[in-house]
Amino acid sequence: MTQVIEQATSTAPQSTFTALRCKECGEEYSLGANHVCEDVCFGPLEVVYDYDEIRRRVSRDAIASGPNSIWRYKDFLPVNTDTPIDVGTGMTPLVPANRLARHLGLKRLYIKNDAVNMPTLSFKDRVVSVALTRARELGFSTVSCASTGNLANSTAAIAAHAGLDCCVFIPADLEAGKILGTLIYGPILMAVEGNYDQVNRLCSEVANTHGWGFVNINLRPYYSEGSKTLGFEVAEQLGWQLPDHIVAPLASGSLFGKIYKGFQEFTKVGLVADKAVRFSGAQAEGCSPIAQAFQESRDFISPVKPNTIAKSIAIGNPADGVYALDIARKTQGTIEAVTDAEIVEGMKLLAETEGIFTETAGGTTIAVLKKLVEAGKVDPDETTVAYITGNGLKTQEAVAGYIGEPLTIEAKLDSFERALDRARTLDRLEWQQILV
Numbered sequence: 001m002t003q004v005i006e007q008a009t010s011t012a013p014q015s016t017f018t019a020l021r022c023k024e025c026g027e028e029y030s031l032g033a034n035h036v037c038e039d040v041c042f043g044p045l046e047v048v049y050d051y052d053e054i055r056r057r058v059s060r061d062a063i064a065s066g067p068n069s070i071w072r073y074k075d076f077l078p079v080n081t082d083t084p085i086d087v088g089t090g091m092t093p094l095v096p097a098n099r100l101a102r103h104l105g106l107k108r109l110y111i112k113n114d115a116v117n118m119p120t121l122s123f124k125d126r127v128v129s130v131a132l133t134r135a136r137e138l139g140f141s142t143v144s145c146a147s148t149g150n151l152a153n154s155t156a157a158i159a160a161h162a163g164l165d166c167c168v169f170i171p172a173d174l175e176a177g178k179i180l181g182t183l184i185y186g187p188i189l190m191a192v193e194g195n196y197d198q199v200n201r202l203c204s205e206v207a208n209t210h211g212w213g214f215v216n217i218n219l220r221p222y223y224s225e226g227s228k229t230l231g232f233e234v235a236e237q238l239g240w241q242l243p244d245h246i247v248a249p250l251a252s253g254s255l256f257g258k259i260y261k262g263f264q265e266f267t268k269v270g271l272v273a274d275k276a277v278r279f280s281g282a283q284a285e286g287c288s289p290i291a292q293a294f295q296e297s298r299d300f301i302s303p304v305k306p307n308t309i310a311k312s313i314a315i316g317n318p319a320d321g322v323y324a325l326d327i328a329r330k331t332q333g334t335i336e337a338v339t340d341a342e343i344v345e346g347m348k349l350l351a352e353t354e355g356i357f358t359e360t361a362g363g364t365t366i367a368v369l370k371k372l373v374e375a376g377k378v379d380p381d382e383t384t385v386a387y388i389t390g391n392g393l394k395t396q397e398a399v400a401g402y403i404g405e406p407l408t409i410e411a412k413l414d415s416f417e418r419a420l421d422r423a424r425t426l427d428r429l430e431w432q433q434i435l436v
């Protein structure tokens with residue numbers, strides 16, 4: 001059904017990726033803008049690689065001397081071009097979180113900090129850099145997406161950089177920072193009166209009628225591969241080793257599955273030693289269809305209607321939910337949900353212990369990590385990585401009212417001294433309350 005033709009296949013270097021394959025029935029499809037198994041079972045398609053070819057090409061040294069971005073892992077990504085869209089995405093800090101670890105009673109805790117990913121301060125810049133590079137190769141001139149917020153920011157920004165036309169769709173009730181942080185790049189922005197799942201359904205229809213490249217619909221097999229770099233980077237930054245346990249937020253479940261695929265691929269080509277890594281997932285109670293299925297030992301997802309402050313991960317009908325369930329189960333991980341109040345506490349805890357201001361999705365991850373530690377589900381000695389996927393400046397309304405106010409003073413020393421006394425008294429009272 002695809003009309004677009006792959007550009008300049010004959011002059012491109014030999015690819016490391018060879019086909020799209022149905023995750024359910026194994027049927028193979030050509031490397032166009034296909035995303036479902038239309039001929040057989042309507043399962044999702046995934047990119048297939050030639051791992052012998054990748055093994056021949058890659059080494060730790062070659063990767064380490066590559067670009068300081070996700071493109072150092074280009075042999076594991078589904079693009080042919082030697083000039084991918086590189087806006088400095090990836091290679092975000094892996095922070096030893098010593099103060100947070102001590103607070104929680106852990107010994108080796110790291111934060112993978114995509115709150116400072118480039119250019120739009122969320123992990124979505126990874127998937128969009130890959131999707132738009134592939135969109136260009138497939139001949140699309142207009143790109144689009146159905147977004148919970150961060151994806152709209154990334155698609156609009158990176159499309160602007162690449163000179164692609166852009167039209168993005170969001171639920172109308174998103175945070176102001178996410179809307180403004182999209183409009184600034186000058187796309188057409190459609191604010192749909194409905195939740196994300198309704199936006200997504202509308203976009204599937206538009207994709208069929210307009211011939212646009214929807215990064216998370218008809219380009220989804222390519223797009224989702226970008227999340228593998230969150231696995232690759234952690235392995236490289238740990239000194240070419242895998243961690244023991246990871247905790248990551250779940251919306252569609254795609255990111256979770258691709259960190260897993262990334263670890264497996266690095267193992268398969270011999271860049272890291274094989275190791276059993278536990279995968280634990282985090283959701284907000286107000287939208288926790290995957291956590292509910294996990295807790296009830298179901299292997300199907302019952303869709304829910306989202307109602308949570310964690311809007312960026314509020315997908316009620318998650319496309320990759322069953323695969324995320326499977327990974328959490330087979331790695332002896334777990335999937336937990338936390339309340340909106342716990343999410344705000346998680347945001348504050350990470351900020352106060354590590355100096356990292358994350359958005360609601362990151363608050364969800366930290367709150368779930370805390371819950372897992374309290375339930376004895378994290379071994380204090382294991383190397384644990386918590387994935388922080390977005391920036392708190394974009395979801396300010398979530399914490400407004402919970403973090404105090406500045407002390408307004410006159411420009412006089414005695415006014416300052418009085419205020420300082422007051423601040424210290426308040427601080428002591430607060431501590432007394434905590435100790436009670």
Ligand SMILES: *Cc1c(COP(=O)(O)O)cnc(C)c1O
Nearest residue numbers: 150251252253254255361389390
């Ligand atoms: C989109 C998003 C996620 C999760 O994405 P999925 O791959 O759909 O599970 C997590 N955190 C943030 C901040 C996001 O924007």
Ligand SMILES: [Zn+2]
Nearest residue numbers: 022025037041
């Ligand atoms: Zn199939």
